Amino acid sequence: MCNGSLPPNVTNATFGVALDAFRKALGGAFVVTSSDGLAAYLDPFAPGDAGQHAASAALIPASVDDIRAVLRIANQYHIPLWTVSTGRNFAYGGAAPRVAGSVVLDLKRMNQILEVDETLSYALVEPGVSYFDLYQHLMARQSALWLDPPAAGWGSVVGNTLERGFGTTPYGDHAAMQCGMEVVLANGDVVRTGMGAMRDSRSWQVFKAGFGPSYDGIFMQSNFGIVTKMGMWLMPRPAGFRLCHFKFRHDGDLPAIIDTMRPLRLDETIQSQVVVEHAVRWAAGVSTRSQWYKGPGPMPDTAIDAMAKTLGIGRWNMRFCLYGPEDLVAARLRVIERAFSAIADARLDANAWMPATTMPEGGGDQSQVGVPGMAAFQLLNWRGGTGAHVDFSPVCPPTGRDALAQYHLVRTRAADFGFDYYGGFTAGPRHMHHIFAAIFNKDDPVQTEAAHALLATLIEQCGQAGYGQYRTHLDYMDRAAAQYDFNDHALMRLSEAIKLALDPQGILSPGKQGIGGTRFTP
């Protein structure tokens, strides 16, 4: 069964009984079975047949009690449930399930911002709350707190964080800024993690660890439970800020850039995440490819150089933001400029320091001052046609040697399959993630197939070089998980043991990150 009309190993009759039970529990309006309704749950950028990830139905609960009712029915009839917060992460599969025929459990109606604490700088939110929602809420109450926006502001705060998304402020490692969860287990039990495990705790959103083992991490990129509330730390609005953009002229500058940046990020002279991106990625935000190159195959270096010159950008571009009082920001920038003066032809563009009540004008820069946007979608126009992309996301140690190795490997393989190197690195204090997007016209089956083949090749070859991905599209979950092979895949045995203990029927998101797929996968 690949057409999504039924869950695997469930008969038409049984499914009908289950759907009736779901309708009784939620109301008919919140059980989606029409093909029009289910179209919203198809993978919007599928690098292949979207039917391979088609849902059989979608359920839209409004509460924890609704979820518990759904779980009772799903356990009874062995119905796999694929949970999404809002399903807006289009590069990794959107709202589509890993296993065709799964029923999507869409938490978009659970969209309350339960608490914003101005003193301790956090929010407690439900899964249906988007970054736009939270931003509007903070604006409306004239909050002195900033959120950290991901690439696309329509995403769910909970969903993005559970998938370990990143932004570009000092709070850019979303999973690291999460504190406290409420989780519904497959058996319907409702658990609060950390200090939330105490009734009336004063510390649920301030101290992650709690007493005894900490569980938040096992519910990330996971199918062990359904997260229904989550605490997120927010950044106190600084006195002011200064947006900085270093432009590096030479393709070969990459190792020196990374090795110069690393110590400054490690000791937090640079507080924000640092984005080091290739000219093509910058250009795709402000132009289309045909303005620069119309020949066959990937853009050659000469065309990239000419494009960079015209746009006034570097072959590599490093963006970051400094925050705080004017003299502290100035002292930081002096240290940074001194360090980068060693790289020939490097140029710095930096706004003057401005107080944080004033927002800078325009563009992607706003994400570093807490303003969510949708500028990331601009890349869909790069190549022409019906733009789509699928992302390859290896973790990279922040050394020049590792960055160069990954860049060469990815750029070379991309060129083999006809793709430009649309990529860049985002650096925290001790790791980077490298994001490469294979941009394709999804109406062109040749490009689509090439994107698919390229991704599979990159996962294998980077794995052989010791580089694993931190996340991946539905199509590659098994393949990416298989790279984690220490002691004959001991980590997966641990995952499967815990999966069996917490979800013996295997109803929660089978196949998620390669876990618990056996019952329902063909």
Next chain:
Amino acid sequence: MCNGSLPPNVTNATFGVALDAFRKALGGAFVVTSSDGLAAYLDPFAPGDAGQHAASAALIPASVDDIRAVLRIANQYHIPLWTVSTGRNFAYGGAAPRVAGSVVLDLKRMNQILEVDETLSYALVEPGVSYFDLYQHLMARQSALWLDPPAAGWGSVVGNTLERGFGTTPYGDHAAMQCGMEVVLANGDVVRTGMGAMRDSRSWQVFKAGFGPSYDGIFMQSNFGIVTKMGMWLMPRPAGFRLCHFKFRHDGDLPAIIDTMRPLRLDETIQSQVVVEHAVRWAAGVSTRSQWYKGPGPMPDTAIDAMAKTLGIGRWNMRFCLYGPEDLVAARLRVIERAFSAIADARLDANAWMPATTMPEGGGDQSQVGVPGMAAFQLLNWRGGTGAHVDFSPVCPPTGRDALAQYHLVRTRAADFGFDYYGGFTAGPRHMHHIFAAIFNKDDPVQTEAAHALLATLIEQCGQAGYGQYRTHLDYMDRAAAQYDFNDHALMRLSEAIKLALDPQGILSPGKQGIGGTRFTP
């Protein structure tokens, strides 16, 4: 059985067979059964009968293979194993097991420093490595990395971190600075977490999360596995530093201190952990109680004021350290001084900025520049006799209101039982932990019993006020865990489900943090 001569529910004959098997696996020298040998595994500061936590034997493996052999035997004969790295945390039970008659698994021979990476600033260590060991190793190789010492430098890096210990540098939240583990499960399987799950990974110690669920947190304060390797992030030596000590004259200053400090810690103007400690705690580091007060009951305010005046300290004392180039440190301190100028009679003592190659002289201050010591043990002399202490460690949101509530509650109850308020708060960016030590003469049964009763009272009454502990002594694990009562103790049900899945015989550290004790507890 409380005398520790046999594991619970194990016959003398079976235990003899098991011990023979252990001797065959490890060599007779590494199976400790003599009462002299086992004395080292008694609770050194027991607030009651140390025999309640007496071990029946101790095993000292040298390798992962040794541990796997021990596990096979323990599973076969149902022998409970209480794992310690080195067992040096005397205030919480030392090397003694929760359940009398458990066999201590002492990892002190596994003491290799496997890797120090100067570029990415981390170490990979085995459980037997102490902070002193790691410090000597860093000194010997003229490393440019600092470790973060806990209160007592003889402790194990792995053990302290697994128990979520704290120090006072910017790396003072040890659990937050941990990255990547190797864990032996009860069935002998060897798992590496995070990126270490990939053979030849380049990122095991730089990216915590890995792909899929993250497990490191579930092996902290836990009995789900035996941690045999651990990555710890180290702090790049800064250009220089400035040690700061604010002295506040009035007992009632506490709320203003905390509310003034919080925003500076939140935005990392102050980079280090901030210690706010009461005059008695400071005084106990440099003097004995009888110098100041010889009357009955706890020291009265007049005596505390006189003592503080003589010692030149405040009723409350705030210590922190600023790191970086001289101008950046100066800019930070200007912001801090401006903020605290609002508190009347506050005085600042701060060293001049000094380059980080120069170590400051003397005392506890050295811990904020990465030098481990044993100064914390000075407190044992405070009260006279054979000094011991047992600690109460509630988590406190960093607000003046919460700090005041905890201080009042703890000081009042301490006085009820005849104890001085020896306490203070250590502040990270978004939470504090409050440590109160009940200091007693362990040769005095009245004092010992009073310490025990005080601890039990504090746990209950702080729990009722919404404050949970982040760790506790062996005697209070069940009681502290019981405070975590949301949804009728849902978190404990989750813990027990995972415990059963990973350790069905329940042989690993039964009773640890209240988990998995039923099989072996009376």
